[in-house]
């Protein structure tokens with residue numbers, strides 16, 4: 001079955017007379033558990049919940065893997081990074097991706113004696129740093145600069161060095177890119193972004209195929225307590241059937257916008273992996289099914305970029321990405337990314353492309 005069909009049907013219970021197609025969220029802390037501790041599939045909600053199980057089955061189906069749900073993307077990536085790395089181990093991580101990873105690496109892992117090697121999102125640079133690594137962490141396309149690296153080549157180099165490869169796939173989702181198929185060992189998501197796509201929840205998930213790693217992730221969740229609420233889990237499951245539609249439209253809109261922006265003389269450095277002259281375009285075409293919602297570009301200095309953002313009418317000035325409503329922000333306001341003051345990260349939503357382009361055009365004329 002095709003990926004859209006899988007996304008529509010993933011994790012649904014068997015058709016039973018009178019039963020709902022997708023059951024509602026289950027709100028419970030303890031469950032009836034008479035006798036032995038494993039006499040029932042659920043005993044206490046920090047260890048398991050039927051709403052999580054349905055969602056995890058769905059996410060697992062999309063990746064031919066086992067998925068573990070967490071309370072946020074940060075909880076998911078910490079569940080991969082922290083148990084995997086001890087004193088003397090080596091983490092090779094992209095230094096130009098989501099800044100939360102750099103924070104965990106420098107403030108939580110390095111003080112514990114983990115050697116951290118930051119590298120740019122460039123295949124050769126990552127491969128060259130793999131010698132002696134324990135875990136390699138990449139994010140492609142990188143966020144916010146949208147550089148691309150070759151997942152299969154990095155996986156081969158990591159494995160040759162005896163390391164495991166983890167990929168943050170929040171931007172592309174399992175429908176846009178399948179890192180496990182390309183050799184990665186773990187895939188992490190901020191489900192807050194494209195996966196849920198409605199800007200109304202914070203969740204994270206990790207997918208692996210190794211049963212021991214799966215058990216370790218579940219143990220980490222029970223012990224750390226970073227668990228998802230059933231309602232958020234249900235909302236995410238309810239959002240999956242529209243993922244292909246959303247991601248397809250967002251990717252088309254992002255490309256239309258990138259093509260428009262590159263013709264404007266006041267705009268520079270337009271980035272989108274779907275543009276034929278993007279340096280990573282060939283790799284992106286090979287490993288991505290959708291190029292994703294993000295477009296990066298620079299618009300003079302901070303003041304001009306802020307005037308542009310303020311003049312947008314359809315597009316919210318907001319952080320995060322992957323929502324059905326377009327949003328944009330001047331990334332330099334956080335002080336965490338190596339980007340120009342006027343660099344804008346634009347997340348294309350599901351509006352009509354002509355309306356989006358028209359809104360951007362009128363805002364450019366006022367900036």
Ligand SMILES: Cc1ncc(COP(=O)(O)O)c(C=O)c1O
Pocket residue numbers: 072073074075077098100139143168170171189190191192193202203204320
């Ligand atoms: C690529 C990426 N990974 C992980 C995270 C962290 O996710 P969350 O905010 O759901 O904890 C984010 C959040 O912005 C992100 O953009």
